[in-house]
Amino acid sequence: MIKRDGLWIISGVSIVLASIPTVIILYYGFVIFHDSLGFGRTVLLSIGITLLSSALASMIIFIVFTPLAYELSRGKHLIWESISDIPASIPHPIVGIAFLLIGSPLTPFGRFLESMGFGLFDSIQGLVLALTFISMPIYVRSVQYTFSSRNEDAENFAFSLGASRLRVLYSIMVPESARGILSSALTAMSRAMSEFGSIAIIAYYILQYPFNGGQTASVLIYNYYGYYGPGVAVSASALMILFSMAIIVAIRIVGYIGNSGKKEGSS
Amino acid sequence: MYDEGLIWLSGENGSGKTTFLKILCGIIPVRSGTITVNGNDITLSDIQRRRVVYVNQNTYFPHLDVEGHIQWAGKLRASRIPLQEVMDAFGIDYSGRVGRLSLGQKMRVAMATAFFGTPDVILLDEVIPSVSGQDEIFEHLSRLSTRYSIDVILVSQNIPERHSGPIYIMKSGTMEKVR
Numbered sequence: 001m002i003k004r005d006g007l008w009i010i011s012g013v014s015i016v017l018a019s020i021p022t023v024i025i026l027y028y029g030f031v032i033f034h035d036s037l038g039f040g041r042t043v044l045l046s047i048g049i050t051l052l053s054s055a056l057a058s059m060i061i062f063i064v065f066t067p068l069a070y071e072l073s074r075g076k077h078l079i080w081e082s083i084s085d086i087p088a089s090i091p092h093p094i095v096g097i098a099f100l101l102i103g104s105p106l107t108p109f110g111r112f113l114e115s116m117g118f119g120l121f122d123s124i125q126g127l128v129l130a131l132t133f134i135s136m137p138i139y140v141r142s143v144q145y146t147f148s149s150r151n152e153d154a155e156n157f158a159f160s161l162g163a164s165r166l167r168v169l170y171s172i173m174v175p176e177s178a179r180g181i182l183s184s185a186l187t188a189m190s191r192a193m194s195e196f197g198s199i200a201i202i203a204y205y206i207l208q209y210p211f212n213g214g215q216t217a218s219v220l221i222y223n224y225y226g227y228y229g230p231g232v233a234v235s236a237s238a239l240m241i242l243f244s245m246a247i248i249v250a251i252r253i254v255g256y257i258g259n260s261g262k263k264e265g266s267s
Numbered sequence: 268m269y270d271e272g273l274i275w276l277s278g279e280n281g282s283g284k285t286t287f288l289k290i291l292c293g294i295i296p297v298r299s300g301t302i303t304v305n306g307n308d309i310t311l312s313d314i315q316r317r318r319v320v321y322v323n324q325n326t327y328f329p330h331l332d333v334e335g336h337i338q339w340a341g342k343l344r345a346s347r348i349p350l351q352e353v354m355d356a357f358g359i360d361y362s363g364r365v366g367r368l369s370l371g372q373k374m375r376v377a378m379a380t381a382f383f384g385t386p387d388v389i390l391l392d393e394v395i396p397s398v399s400g401q402d403e404i405f406e407h408l409s410r411l412s413t414r415y416s417i418d419v420i421l422v423s424q425n426i427p428e429r430h431s432g433p434i435y436i437m438k439s440g441t442m443e444k445v446r
Binding site: 161 | 322330
C-alpha cells in the first residue's frame with residue numbers, strides 16, 4: 001500500500017525531475033515541431049536497425065555470458081567481476097576504437113576477418129559486437145543477482161544426484177530463473193538501444209544489404225541535429241522514445257509477472 | 268557408514284544435525300577427519316561423485332513435471348530401481364508441475380527422485396514430518412533401503428517407537444549412538 005508521506009513527496013519530485021527531458025522531447029517532437037522528415041522512412045529504418053542490432057546483441061549476451069553470471073553468483077571472483085565491469089566504466093568511443101583495431105588489418109584476427117569478408121568496420125557484425133560488449137555488464141550483474149537470490153538447496157540436491165554445474169545451470173537455474181533472465185536481457189537490449197559513442201566509431205553507417213548505408217537511431221538523430229537543426233532531430237527522437245518506452249514497459253511487465261509468480265510459489 | 272539401513276538421527280535445534288549431513292554429502296568441506304561409506308574414503312570427493320544425496324524441504328525443481336522430476340535423476344546415473352516401483356512406494360499417483368504441489372507431495376517426489384538416482388546414502392533432513400501417512404512412508408523407506416542397499420539417515424525430532432534400527436542423538440556437535 002502506498003503511503004502519501006514526506007518520502008512519497010520527495011520521490012514524486014525526483015520522478016518528475018527525471019522525466020522532464022523525455023516529456024519535453026515527446027511534447028516538442030509530436031506537438032510543436034512535428035516535422036515529417038523526423039517520422040520518415042529513413043528514421044523508421046534507423047529504428048529498425050537499432051532494434052534488430054540490440055536484440056541480436058541481447059541474444060548473444062544471453063548465450064555467451066549466462067554461464068559467467070552463474071559462476072560469479074556462486075563464488076568470490078573479485079578480479080573476474082572487475083573485468084566484467086570494465087565496459088561499463090570506460091568511455092564508449094574507446095570500445096569503438098578497440099573493435100576498429102581488432103577488425104583492422106593491423107591485427108592477425110582483423111586480417112583473418114577481412115579475408116573472410118567479415119570485417120567489422122561499418123558493418124552489422126561490428127555494430128552488434130560493440131553493443132554486446134557495452135551491454136554485457138548490465139546483463140551479467142542483473143542475472144548474477146537473480147541467481148544469487150535463489151536458495152542453493154535445490155542446486156545441491158542436483159549436484160548430489162551427480163549433475164555437473166553446467167547441467168544444473170541449463171536444466172535447473174535457467175528454466176527456473178527464466179523471467180529474471182528475460183527481464184535482464186531486455187534491460188541489456190534497452191541499454192544497447194541507447195548506445196552512441198562506440199557506434200559512431202565502428203559502425204557509423206551499415207553498408208551491407210539490406211541496410212544500404214542506414215544508421216542506428218542515435219547516430220541518425222545526431223546527424224539530423226547537425227544537418228537540419230533541432231526540429232527534425234526532436235521529432236525523430238520522440239519517435240525513438242516511443243519504441244524505447246515499449247521495451248521498458250515490456251521489462252516491467254516481465255518483472256511484475258516474475259515477482260507475482262514468486263509470491264504465488266512461496267505461498 | 269557400513270550398510271546400516273535406516274538410521275535415525277535426532278537432537279535439539281542447533282545441535283549440528285544439518286551441518287553434519289551437509290558435511291557428509293559434500294556441501295560443507297571437511298576440516299578434519301575422514302568420511303567412509305562402505306569402505307570407500309569419500310572425504311575429498313566432489314559432491315557429484317560421493318553418491319550421497321541430500322534432501323530437505325527445498326530440494327525440488329518447481330518447473331519440472333512429477334515424472335520428469337523423478338526421471339531426471341535417472342539421466343545422471345542409471346537407476347537400479349524401476350520408475351513405477353519408486354512412484355508406488357511414495358504413493359505418487361498425481362501429475363503436473365512440482366511447483367504447484369503441496370509441500371508433502373513435493374517431498375514425496377523429492378524422496379522418489381533421490382531413490383531413483385540409487386545413491387549409496389540418502390540424507391532426509393526434516394523431510395518426513397511434512398509428509399502425511401508417515402508410518403507407511405517409513406515402511407517403504409525401510410523396504411527400499413534394504414532391497415537396494417541404500418543407507419538412509421532420517422533427521423527428525425520424533426523417533427517412532429516401531430523403529431528398530433540404529434538411533435543417534437546429536438548434542439552440541441557430538442554424535443552419540445543410543446541404540
